[in-house]
Amino acid sequence: MPIQTTSKIWHNGNLIPWEQATIHVMSHVIHYGSSVFEGIRCYGQPHGSAVFRLPEHMQRLLDSAKIYRMELPFTLEELCAGAVDLIESNGVTPCYIRPIALRGYGEIGVSPKGSPIEVYIANFPWGKYIAGHGGADVCISSWNRLAPNTMPALAKAGANYMNSQLIHMEAEINGYQEGIGLDVNGLVSEGSGENIFIVRNGVLYTPPLSNSALSGITRDSVLTIARHLGFTVIEQALPRELLYIADEVFFTGTAAEVSPIRSIDRIVVGDGKPGEITKKIGDEFFGIANGLKPDRFGWLTPVKVNAGEPVTA
Numbered sequence: 001m002p003i004q005t006t007s008k009i010w011h012n013g014n015l016i017p018w019e020q021a022t023i024h025v026m027s028h029v030i031h032y033g034s035s036v037f038e039g040i041r042c043y044g045q046p047h048g049s050a051v052f053r054l055p056e057h058m059q060r061l062l063d064s065a066k067i068y069r070m071e072l073p074f075t076l077e078e079l080c081a082g083a084v085d086l087i088e089s090n091g092v093t094p095c096y097i098r099p100i101a102l103r104g105y106g107e108i109g110v111s112p113k114g115s116p117i118e119v120y121i122a123n124f125p126w127g128k129y130i131a132g133h134g135g136a137d138v139c140i141s142s143w144n145r146l147a148p149n150t151m152p153a154l155a156k157a158g159a160n161y162m163n164s165q166l167i168h169m170e171a172e173i174n175g176y177q178e179g180i181g182l183d184v185n186g187l188v189s190e191g192s193g194e195n196i197f198i199v200r201n202g203v204l205y206t207p208p209l210s211n212s213a214l215s216g217i218t219r220d221s222v223l224t225i226a227r228h229l230g231f232t233v234i235e236q237a238l239p240r241e242l243l244y245i246a247d248e249v250f251f252t253g254t255a256a257e258v259s260p261i262r263s264i265d266r267i268v269v270g271d272g273k274p275g276e277i278t279k280k281i282g283d284e285f286f287g288i289a290n291g292l293k294p295d296r297f298g299w300l301t302p303v304k305v306n307a308g309e310p311v312t313a
């Protein structure tokens, strides 16, 4: 789906017209992938709108920047306030928010020292990322996730998404909705843009971050919700074949939210329908995000915009 434009983009502390948020082709980021970014959702509520886990996302942006020695000239509070100002100025919710910090136009060498850091935040409507209500048909990718000590998997860096593109394109070409990457040792890591959970005998499992997975904010939300609902959750290395014999499997992510998986490599998961535990966790997640259940974990930042209709895929 093409990007639906809004009026303004936040650039280094100022709101500028969407069309003017451009960079030069010789910018460092274009040649070397030197960017870190975030994906955040703002949900419609019965009386306005709210951003889901805004400070946690902006903190991860700062952490990603720190890993890459990018000194962002904005504090956590300034970045959060910038996102709220932008959303209220554009007046568009529900929406997806894309902060990005990049190394701009300066020098052409690999060393980023002479290239200025630019920070942008955009917001725009974006619907369901994983289409279909009955669950996604996915495959195990022939591409592995990033090996430890090569590209840091905990940094949400633009360059990492070359690996995600390989996984996702291969899956799509072969008729699947998404691909799951194994880590360099053949253990389950994550989807091209999602963390993964399985349920077996009533217990939830997800790979630890040391299996080259991003520290997903939705993953953390699901861990919190599952424990709150009284489920046992275990973070442990998962062999590939455990996916095939799981009772339930689902993806989590800001774009994917909580998305059930129907089959993996054409092997049907459970009875092929979204499982009961996936549904319970999804209900709680969407209930909180949409303001229909209490914000018991303090995850919402209100914005003064009345929500329009949710965008569908």
Ligand SMILES: Cc1ncc(COP(=O)(O)O)c(C=O)c1O
Pocket: 039, 164, 190, 191, 192, 193, 194, 195, 213, 214, 215, 216, 217, 218, 219, 252, 253, 254, 255
């Ligand atoms: C590779 C990857 N893993 C996991 C996630 C899920 O992270 P989050 O829940 O913070 O969106 C994403 C999405 O940002 C991702 O791109």
